[in-house]
Amino acid sequence: MYKMVVSDFCGTLIDSEEAISVSTMLELDRIRKEGILFCITTSKSLKIVKEYNKDFPFIDYIVAFNGSYIFDVEKNEVIFDKGLSFSSIKKIYKLFSNKSLSFYTLEFCNYTGLYKDKDYSEMLIDTLGFIDENKKGIYKINVYAESLKEAKSIIKKLKDNNINVNTYIVEEDEVYIVEITNSSNDKLKAIEKIAKKNKISMKEVLAVCSSASSCNLIEKVGCGCCVANADKSVKKVANEFTDSNENKGVEHLISKYFKSV
Numbered sequence: 001m002y003k004m005v006v007s008d009f010c011g012t013l014i015d016s017e018e019a020i021s022v023s024t025m026l027e028l029d030r031i032r033k034e035g036i037l038f039c040i041t042t043s044k045s046l047k048i049v050k051e052y053n054k055d056f057p058f059i060d061y062i063v064a065f066n067g068s069y070i071f072d073v074e075k076n077e078v079i080f081d082k083g084l085s086f087s088s089i090k091k092i093y094k095l096f097s098n099k100s101l102s103f104y105t106l107e108f109c110n111y112t113g114l115y116k117d118k119d120y121s122e123m124l125i126d127t128l129g130f131i132d133e134n135k136k137g138i139y140k141i142n143v144y145a146e147s148l149k150e151a152k153s154i155i156k157k158l159k160d161n162n163i164n165v166n167t168y169i170v171e172e173d174e175v176y177i178v179e180i181t182n183s184s185n186d187k188l189k190a191i192e193k194i195a196k197k198n199k200i201s202m203k204e205v206l207a208v209c210s211s212a213s214s215c216n217l218i219e220k221v222g223c224g225c226c227v228a229n230a231d232k233s234v235k236k237v238a239n240e241f242t243d244s245n246e247n248k249g250v251e252h253l254i255s256k257y258f259k260s261v
Contacts, residue, residue: 002206002222002257004198005031006191007250009042009049011210012227015246020052024251028058031258039063039194041187043140043168043179043213045104046071048119065104065139066166066181066213067190080193084165084182086135091163092143092180093131096154100144103130105137115144115175143178151176168213179213188217208242208253209234225253 005028007013014020028038039061040049046064053059053073062071070080084092093101100113102121109117110124124130131138145151151169155178158165166186170177195202203222207214210230218224219237226238227249235241243249 001204002036003200003204004037004039004191004195004206005254006039006041006205006207006209006217006221008209008211008214009040009044011229012208012245013040013250014052021248021251024248025056025058027251027254027258029056031254032058032060034258036258037061037194037198037200039191041067041190041209041214041217043170043211044119045109045139046106061194063187063190063194065185066168066179067185067187068139068181069106070190070193079197080190082182082185083137083139084141084180086131088163088165088182089131089135089138089141091161092141092158092165093127095157095161095163096143097127099154101127102142102144103127103134103138104140104142105134106139113144117142139181141180143180145176145178148176151178154178166213168211170211186216187214188220191217191221206253206257208250209238210245223257 037060040059041063043066049062059073072079100115102109102111102117109121111121112124143154155167164183166181166183168179202220205221206223207218207221208225209218210227212231212233215233215237224238225240225242226234228244242253
């Protein structure tokens with residue numbers, strides 16, 4: 001019997017309209033009342049996910065910025081907090097200051113160039129000043145590219161300059177985004193922390209994901225699933241499949257494994 005359900009956010013729990021169906025939320029509410037924990041993992045910020053939980057609470061834990069920030073929703077408590085190092089941030093900006101960039105703090109996405117996060121962005125006027133003011137509070141940097149080849153070259157340039165970070169390529173609205181986070185953080189480590197805190201083994205975790213940043217997570221849990229629209233890399237390692245995020249894939253999986261009495 002699974003004691004915790006983990007779901008990616010964008011492309012998994014929410015649909016293309018950035019909505020969660022009422023029936024899905026009711027299913028999540030049902031299993032939580034039965035003692036099953038529900039955890040969100042995302043590359044997005046804590047702020048974005050908390051907005052969805054405001055009117056109809058359905059989340060126990062939020063893993064934000066691909067594992068860099070873990071928040072206990074029920075206790076309103078931060079249980080892990082580790083952004084990019086100040087030296088890495090400075091090196092990344094020096095290498096890619098000629099490109100479009102986004103810098104993610106807990107409250108805002110501050111950007112330079114043509115592209116920005118559509119959720120809560122503010123344009124940067126003094127980027128170096130912003131970096132200095134937020135030296136301990138930048139959790140993710142996005143570098144934008146116009147092709148997959150360019151995105152891969154960005155990752156190669158990071159490695160060639162000995163900048164030790166985690167990187168994932170995401171395609172969004174015909175733009176390729178290189179997401180950069182602290183090398184010591186990922187979704188798997190975050191879920192391991194939450195499981196340990198609640199005395200749950202990883203075999204008792206069911207995860208449903210869509211993004212490449214979740215590959216190592218779904219390989220290590222008791223049941224690693226992916227939605228039909230998941231990244232190819234996720235489909236290769238998943239041991240179960242469900243419907244797409246447009247067709248309530250998470251809800252169908254919950255109904256299958258946690259049947260109503």
